Amino acid sequence: MNLRLIEPIHKGIGSTENSQKEFPAVGLEFGVLGPLEVNMNGRGLTVGGPRQRAVLSALLLSFNQVVSFDALIEKVWNGRPPSTARTQVAICIATLRKIFRTAGLDRETIITATPGYMLSLTGHSLDSLRFEQLVARATELTAENRPAPAADALRQALALWRGPALGGVYAPFAETEAARLDEQRMLAVEQLTALRLQLGEHQSVLGELQALVGACPLRDRLRYYLMLAQYRSGRRAEALTTFRDGMRHSIEEIGLELGTDLQALHDSILRDEFPQLDVPGIAVQQRDRQQTVPTQLPESDAYFIGRSREQWLMDDVLLDGSAQNHSPIAYITGSPGIGKTSLAVNWAHRTAHRFPDGQLFADLREGDTLGVLHRFLRQLGAEGPLPTEPADAAERYRGMLEGRRVLIVLDHASSYTQVRHLLPTSGGCCVLITGRANLDELMQKYRALRLRVAPLSDDESRETLTSVLRDARAEESPEATSRLAGLCGHTPLALRAAAARLLTKTHWRVLDLVRRLERSGDRLAELSIGDDSLRARLDRSMRELDPRVASAYRELSRLDDTDFDAAQAAQVLGTDLLEAEDLIETLVDAQLLEAVGRGGAWGEMRYRWQELVRLHALHCLTAATPCGAALTD
Numbered sequence: 001m002n003l004r005l006i007e008p009i010h011k012g013i014g015s016t017e018n019s020q021k022e023f024p025a026v027g028l029e030f031g032v033l034g035p036l037e038v039n040m041n042g043r044g045l046t047v048g049g050p051r052q053r054a055v056l057s058a059l060l061l062s063f064n065q066v067v068s069f070d071a072l073i074e075k076v077w078n079g080r081p082p083s084t085a086r087t088q089v090a091i092c093i094a095t096l097r098k099i100f101r102t103a104g105l106d107r108e109t110i111i112t113a114t115p116g117y118m119l120s121l122t123g124h125s126l127d128s129l130r131f132e133q134l135v136a137r138a139t140e141l142t143a144e145n146r147p148a149p150a151a152d153a154l155r156q157a158l159a160l161w162r163g164p165a166l167g168g169v170y171a172p173f174a175e176t177e178a179a180r181l182d183e184q185r186m187l188a189v190e191q192l193t194a195l196r197l198q199l200g201e202h203q204s205v206l207g208e209l210q211a212l213v214g215a216c217p218l219r220d221r222l223r224y225y226l227m228l229a230q231y232r233s234g235r236r237a238e239a240l241t242t243f244r245d246g247m248r249h250s251i252e253e254i255g256l257e258l259g260t261d262l263q264a265l266h267d268s269i270l271r272d273e274f275p276q277l278d279v280p281g282i283a284v285q286q287r288d289r290q291q292t293v294p295t296q297l298p299e300s301d302a303y304f305i306g307r308s309r310e311q312w313l314m315d316d317v318l319l320d321g322s323a324q325n326h327s328p329i330a331y332i333t334g335s336p337g338i339g340k341t342s343l344a345v346n347w348a349h350r351t352a353h354r355f356p357d358g359q360l361f362a363d364l365r366e367g368d369t370l371g372v373l374h375r376f377l378r379q380l381g382a383e384g385p386l387p388t389e390p391a392d393a394a395e396r397y398r399g400m401l402e403g404r405r406v407l408i409v410l411d412h413a414s415s416y417t418q419v420r421h422l423l424p425t426s427g428g429c430c431v432l433i434t435g436r437a438n439l440d441e442l443m444q445k446y447r448a449l450r451l452r453v454a455p456l457s458d459d460e461s462r463e464t465l466t467s468v469l470r471d472a473r474a475e476e477s478p479e480a481t482s483r484l485a486g487l488c489g490h491t492p493l494a495l496r497a498a499a500a501r502l503l504t505k506t507h508w509r510v511l512d513l514v515r516r517l518e519r520s521g522d523r524l525a526e527l528s529i530g531d532d533s534l535r536a537r538l539d540r541s542m543r544e545l546d547p548r549v550a551s552a553y554r555e556l557s558r559l560d561d562t563d564f565d566a567a568q569a570a571q572v573l574g575t576d577l578l579e580a581e582d583l584i585e586t587l588v589d590a591q592l593l594e595a596v597g598r599g600g601a602w603g604e605m606r607y608r609w610q611e612l613v614r615l616h617a618l619h620c621l622t623a624a625t626p627c628g629a630a631l632t633d
Contacts, residue, residue: 027124028100028109030060033131033181034162036169040103047099051076054171055092059110059119061177063126064350066312068116075173093117113308127160128181132353134160135188138195147195154192161185186216193225202232213242217249220259227262231269239269294358294379297409300349301342303467303496306460310451314347317449318430319354327429329446331413331439334453335591335610336537337493340434341411343453348409348432355430357404362422363411364435369421373397376408376422394421401426408432414544416441436541436591452591455610461485461495465510468499473510480511487517489612493534494527501529524615538616541592552583553592556609557617563596563608581605592617 028045031037036053038045047053058075059067073085082088093110100109111118121129134157141150165181166174189212196205209226216222223246230239243266247258257263310332318328332340345361352359360379362372373393374386380400387393405428413419413435419442423431433439433448442448456464462481466474474481488494498517502508520526528535542550558572570580584607587593596608609617 028103028105030124030126031162032057032060032166033127033160033185034165035167038099040100040105043103045099045103047096049092050170051088052092052095053169054174055089056096056119057166057169057171057174057177059117060126061173063119063121063129065315066113066116066118066308070115072116075171078172111308113312115312118308128165131157131160131184131188135184135191138188138191142191142195147198151192151195151199154188154195157188158185158192186219190219190221190225193222197225197228197232202229205229206233213246217246218253220246220262223258224262224265227265227269236269236272240266243269293356294360294376294406295352296361296379297348297352297359298345298361300346301339303464303492304339304342304346305464305467305492306456307339307343307346307453310343310453311347311350313449313451314432315351318432319351327424327427327431329423329431329433329442329448330451331442331448332432332434332451332453333436333591335491335613336436336541337491337534338453338455339492340453342492343451344409344411344432344434348407352407355405355407357406357428359407359409361409361411364414364418365412369418372422380406390421397422398425401429404428406430410434413437413439415439438589455490456485456492456495458482458485458490461488461490464492464495465499468496469502473502474499477510480509480514483514484510484517487514487523488527489610491534491610491612493537494612497527497529497533501526522619524612524619527612534612535616538613541590542616542620545590546586549583549586549590553587553617554621556584556587556593557614557621559609560614563606565604565606567604569607 027040029039031039036047036057038047038056047056054076055072058072069086069089072089073081076089077085097108097110107123109120109124111120134153138150138153138157141147141153165178165185169178193205193209193212206226206229209222209229212222213219213226223242227239227242230236230242243258243262246262250256250258314330318330332344334340348359348361358380360376362375364372367375370388370390370393373390377386377393377397377400380397382396382400387396401424404426406424406426407430408422408424409432410419410422411434413433414437416439419433419439423446433442443450455461462474462478462485465481465484484498485495488498498513502510502513505513517523517526524535524538527533542553545553552569552573555573556569559568566577566581566584569584570577573580573583575583584593588595588607592613594608594610596606598605
């Protein structure tokens with residue numbers, strides 16, 4: 001379909017005079033709904049060269065997701081890359097970054113992320129994303145029987161179009177994506193036309209519909225709307241002629257008669273039955289919306305930084321559940337305060353559009369499995385009495401998920417028993433689980449992705465401190481900022497606490513806090529703010545340990561070497577080697593120690609503390625009342 005033919009019609013049906021004023025520009029404004037363009041502060045940026053435009057388009061079409069080098073090469077050269085392809089892609093990326101910096105952008109938009117690059121849309125805008133959001137809003141308003149605001153939303157959506165999508169990008173992947181976007185545009189035009197008919201605008205829409213049907217003679221729905229508008233405008237003969245022209249065109253072009261909806265409308269017009277508006281598009285949307293669509297995700301972490309590798313792995317495994325017998329599952333684990341929940345919730349928000357039937361979230365510390373099932377069932381639209389046995393409730397829950405594409409986030413899981421009834425059987429769903437337990441049964445029964453979240457890198461730690469602090473102190477003293485990140489163990493929760501202290505102490509330099517932490521006899525106390533501090537989380541972890549393991553946790557804090565082996569641990573614990581290994585491995589499973597590989601002549605496994613965790617264990621060892629003692633009876 002050549003949408004250039006219906007440009008004038010689009011301006012009539014889909015424009016709104018003030019639509020652009022409602023959404024002020026922020027950062028870079030990327031446009032793909034027409035010729036590819038980039039604007040900043042109302043000024044167009046020149047993105048020259050076909051390869052640069054192809055690379056930028058590929059990144060924009062997968063915004064906030066990592067696109068590998070290999071994928072970029074495939075898209076740009078369509079399977080026939082030169083030997084210098086990787087170098088040329090790197091040059092394109094460097095040139096795009098320079099264009100953005102020269103325009104005055106002071107933050108990186110195209111991020112290097114293994115195994116390629118990611119275009120972060122944070123602080124920027126993309127017209128195709130805004131188009132999808134407005135169309136989705138219009139669908140919701142239509143389902144609520146609010147045709148006037150639904151039509152306004154669609155006018156705003158269509159006003160974003162400037163011509164055929166991705167103009168000036170000459171690559172097969174761009175042509176495929178442009179065809180998809182152009183089809184979405186036509187569907188929005190059809191939806192808006194149906195709403196205008198529902199609002200009684202039969203005569204005003206006539207001219208536009210005639211041009212649309214002329215440009216797209218095989219779109220039955222447009223022909224249906226034109227016949228209905230003609231009949232309701234007192235043009236019965238013209239409506240019948242429109243049907244005959246369509247029948248002739250359909251038989252000549254594809255060898256098929258017109259569809260049953262059009263034939264039924266034709267028969268009603270012949271009998272002079274004033275047909276009620278029975279628009280397939282609206283009717284289907286209202287039936288579909290009878291299914292409740294839960295949106296239960298908590299607010300995304302405002303200071304989420306990094307984790308590009310983890311997100312790339314999650315994208316790769318979780319967003320293609322169709323190839324698996326069971327719903328894809330990822331289990332995110334790591335030490336307390338390391339950012340497991342932040343990663344899960346951030347990824348869930350970023351990919352929520354891939355799960356149109358809803359997102360469910362449960363903090364498993366706040367109720368038993370049956371209670372969670374009951375809540376999920378209600379959110380999915382279950383009515384009447386609910387099953388009182390977990391197995392029965394799980395069966396109904398899985399039945400309601402059948403055929404839907406829902407994202408389920410289960411936070412703070414402590415055992416497989418806790419999550420097994422909450423796992424769907426529908427391949428269209430996806431499950432994210434966070435926790436510190438080993439969940440061996442989950443790994444045994446499902447092909448789950450297990451991600452252990454590590455401390456942040458030095459660069460990510462500095463970025464976290466800068467983003468929370470919101471002034472120049474972190475950037476003015478990079479060496480002190482790096483020392484502060486190290487004293488925080490590169491742990492997000494501790495880094496934010498440190499930045500919060502500096503935020504309230506505006507007269508402190510970063511170096512002042514560094515010196516304070518280095519002198520303090522209780523660094524964790526300095527880095528603990530509020531009831532959900534790192535110390536509080538480590539205390540909870542301690543209380544969950546078996547008393548014998550908790551004792552080993554405290555005693556092993558005497559080992560302040562970079563790493564240690566089971567023989568050193570056995571000496572400190574006063575046990576034999578096998579028992580020491582068992583105790584250490586239990587602490588590794590609880591994410592309180594790290595296994596760091598083998599070393600020495602005998603190749604024995606070596607283990608390591610995260611520094612802040614060791615300081616907590618040491619504090620418990622020296623405290624008058626050991627941490628967690630209240631719950632060991």
